[in-house]
Amino acid sequence: MVDVFVLSGFLGSGKSTLLKELIQFEQKQGRRVGVIMNELGSISIDSAIVPDEVPLKELLNGCVCCTLQGELSLQIKRLLENYQLDVIYIEATGAAHPLEIIDACTHPLLVANINVRAVITLVNALQWYEGKMNNKIKKLLVEQIKFADIIVLNKIDKLENSVVEQLLGKLDQINSNARKISSTYAQIDLKLLYMTETNEHKTEQSEPTHVHNHLHLRTVKVALERPIERMKLVEWLEHFQGILYRAKGFVYITETPGLFLFNYAYGDPVFERYSIKETYTPTLVFIGENLDQDEIKKHVNQLYV
Numbered sequence: 057m058v059d060v061f062v063l064s065g066f067l068g069s070g071k072s073t074l075l076k077e078l079i080q081f082e083q084k085q086g087r088r089v090g091v092i093m094n095e096l097g098s099i100s101i102d103s104a105i106v107p108d109e110v111p112l113k114e115l116l117n118g119c120v121c122c123t124l125q126g127e128l129s130l131q132i133k134r135l136l137e138n139y140q141l142d143v144i145y146i147e148a149t150g151a152a153h154p155l156e157i158i159d160a161c162t163h164p165l166l167v168a169n170i171n172v173r174a175v176i177t178l179v180n181a182l183q184w185y186e187g188k189m190n191n192k193i194k195k196l197l198v199e200q201i202k203f204a205d206i207i208v209l210n211k212i213d214k215l216e217n218s219v220v221e222q223l224l225g226k227l228d229q230i231n232s233n234a235r236k237i238s239s240t241y242a243q244i245d246l247k248l249l250y251m252t253e254t255n256e257h258k259t260e261q262s263e264p265t266h267v268h269n270h271l272h273l274r275t276v277k278v279a280l281e282r283p284i285e286r287m288k289l290v291e292w293l294e295h296f297q298g299i300l301y302r303a304k305g306f307v308y309i310t311e312t313p314g315l316f317l318f319n320y321a322y323g324d325p326v327f328e329r330y331s332i333k334e335t336y337t338p339t340l341v342f343i344g345e346n347l348d349q350d351e352i353k354k355h356v357n358q359l360y361v
């Protein structure tokens with residue numbers, strides 16, 4: 057039996073950050089790990105964190121919720137057939153409902169060979185605390201919390217301890233069965249993963265599941281022709297809050313030489329120097345509600361010097 061863990065949580069909550077830790081943890085234990093990543097856009101930025109030796113399947117350009125459920129089952133099957141694995145981690149898009157993933161994992165062709173150990177939902181603590189989101193997103197977050205076996209309240213570096221306690225209490229009201237852990241940069245005791253019982257009653261509480269269909273999330277990808285001005289990008293994104301949930305990509309900036317991994321989630325832009333293992337075309341990916349592709353491309357053009 058191959059263990060399967062599902063990483064759920066809204067855009068930018070820290071799923072890839074946790075995945076990186078998990079891969080190292082499993083490798084240290086001598087367990088063979090495979091990864092499936094689902095991203096809304098047509099290119100995967102997050103897959104750069106997966107080491108070369110780890111088998112990786114990517115489901116791009118859509119969400120398991122809508123069109124890719126069959127594809128997810130197929131990719132799990134391929135991983136099982138082609139590699140000797142002990143554990144598979146599935147990183148869902150931030151817009152996915154965990155039930156849809158569980159559904160795909162419990163495909164009749166797979167159930168005999170895999171054991172879904174836990175749904176791990178990451179919650180962006182600041183986003184959850186401030187509650188500045190529309191009802192559709194709130195509903196999705198609540199669903200992701202409700203269907204979790206482990207809830208990681210991440211990004212607590214942005215909040216006072218007393219607030220963190222309060223938030224953990226609120227999470228408990230939504231899902232009292234799940235194990236709750238607070239963290240910064242998803243630093244948690246990973247041994248807990250294997251000490252958590254799966255919440256078997258999930259399907260009974262099921263809500264209509266295609267929550268994110270109604271979010272009208274759109275992904276816009278823009279290839280960059282040359283280095284951009286870092287500050288111009290940051291200032292522009294500030295005006296975008298509310299409809300832009302996530303941006304990421306690989307960029308060259310005019311201020312400093314070298315390639316940077318760019319991450320923007322919930323008003324927080326981060327540039328990290330990135331050492332190249334493959335050739336990346338500098339690209340920005342934007343994920344948000346009803347994004348206007350032409351408008352975004354026009355703005356990106358203004359980021360060049």
Ligand SMILES: Nc1nc2c(ncn2[C@@H]2O[C@H](COP(=O)(O)OP(=O)(O)OP(=O)(O)O)[C@@H](O)[C@H]2O)c(=O)[nH]1
Nearest residue numbers: 066067068069070071072073150211240241319326
């Ligand atoms: N300040 C702070 N930043 C964090 C923390 N955890 C992760 N980040 C940063 O938040 C950004 C988004 O993190 P990811 O791990 O890529 O989030 P994700 O959930 O995989 O994002 P999507 O795949 O787009 O849904 C990155 O720049 C991380 O370095 C944290 O605890 N505190």
